[in-house]
Amino acid sequence: MTGNYARDKDAACAAVWISEHAAELRKKNKTLLDDLAEIYAQYGYCHNYLTEIRLLGAKGMEQILMIMNHLRDTQIDGFGHFKVRNKIDRRDGDPQPHLSPTDSSARNMLVYHMENTQATTSMRVTEPFQIENIESEKQRVIHIREDLEKSVMQYCYRLLDVDFPDRGFLLFWQLPLDDKLKYFEIEDEIPGLKNVSDANERKEKLFKLLEFLGANPIEKVNKASPKSESLYKLFIKSKIRTLKSKEPYAFPCQ
Numbered sequence: 478m479t480g481n482y483a484r485d486k487d488a489a490c491a492a493v494w495i496s497e498h499a500a501e502l503r504k505k506n507k508t509l510l511d512d513l514a515e516i517y518a519q520y521g522y523c524h525n526y527l528t529e530i531r532l533l534g535a536k537g538m539e540q541i542l543m544i545m546n547h548l549r550d551t552q553i554d555g556f557g558h559f560k561v562r563n564k565i566d567r568r569d570g571d572p573q574p575h576l577s578p579t580d581s582s583a584r585n586m587l588v589y590h591m592e593n594t595q596a597t598t599s600m601r602v603t604e605p606f607q608i609e610n611i612e613s614e615k616q617r618v619i620h621i622r623e624d625l626e627k628s629v630m631q632y633c634y635r636l637l638d639v640d641f642p643d644r645g646f647l648l649f650w651q652l653p654l655d656d657k658l659k660y661f662e663i664e665d666e667i668p669g670l671k672n673v674s675d676a677n678e679r680k681e682k683l684f685k686l687l688e689f690l691g692a693n694p695i696e697k698v699n700k701a702s703p704k705s706e707s708l709y710k711l712f713i714k715s716k717i718r719t720l721k722s723k724e725p726y727a728f729p730c731q
Contacts, residue, residue: 518608524618528626530633531653544633548587557628560592591625649697656689660698667702 499509517523532540549568555561567586575581606614627646634641639658648657663686670686673679687694 514608514611517611517614518606521606522611522614522618524615524622526622526626528630528650530630530637531651533653533655540637544636545585545587547636553589553632555591556589556625556632559625559628562590562592564589644701647701652690652697659689660687660701664698664702 495509498512502508502512532538549566553561553564565588567584567588568581570584575584623646627643630646631641637654639654641657642661645657645661648660652660666686667683670679670682673682684694687698690697
């Protein structure tokens with residue numbers, strides 16, 4: 478498949494090479510993860526992470542454009558306690574002029590390099606470390622990423638005039654912003670459902686409140702709610718009672 482005569486290979490050649498390497502490692506009684514850990518220990522741990530502020534429709538496009546224009550045109554010294562060392566605007570790179578509208582859209586990207594931490598679309602910590610410390614090193618980098626994520630996104634939320642609670646970062650990350658804010662508007666209604674004695678009625682009311690979240694609503698919000706224990710108890714108690722009554726149980730909003 479190597480060459481240009483087979484299209485849409487989806488990294489098939491890379492899969493063959495990594496399979497060959499896995500076979501070589503097996504002869505040494507090692508795995509790919511063992512080999513990756515040694516690479517991290519020698520060159521530093523690299524943490525990749527994706528998050529987003531999902532803004533929908535024509536209004537969302539206007540908001541995205543406003544944020545990008547602000548970030549592009551404003552000299553920003555830092556996000557929270559992360560100081561900006563320099564900014565790269567991919568729109569200004571070669572070739573110029575842009576090849577097509579698609580090329581312009583794909584290059585609508587800003588990259589920020591921070592002091593003391595290299596942070597762009599990925600988090601890199603280049604200092605070598607002892608391989609036995611790999612788990613603590615991973616957690617250290619993840620903590621930096623979480624802090625940086627909140628700092629950058631809270632900056633953007635302020636541009637949208639949104640007071641976004643820190644608990645919002647525990648919601649399912651792909652939820653639209655409007656749905657995240659709506660959840661915080663209705664969550665105080667959830668504990669009151671424990672007063673509904675009928676299990677099926679309580680279950681129906683619970684999922685009626687959360688139906689705007691689509692499939693698996695509890696999983697999308699439970700970590701963010703200070704009432705998460707009550708929410709899960711409502712769901713589990715309803716499920717157990719339904720099973721005991723031998724009625725067919727169907728997860729709502731699938």
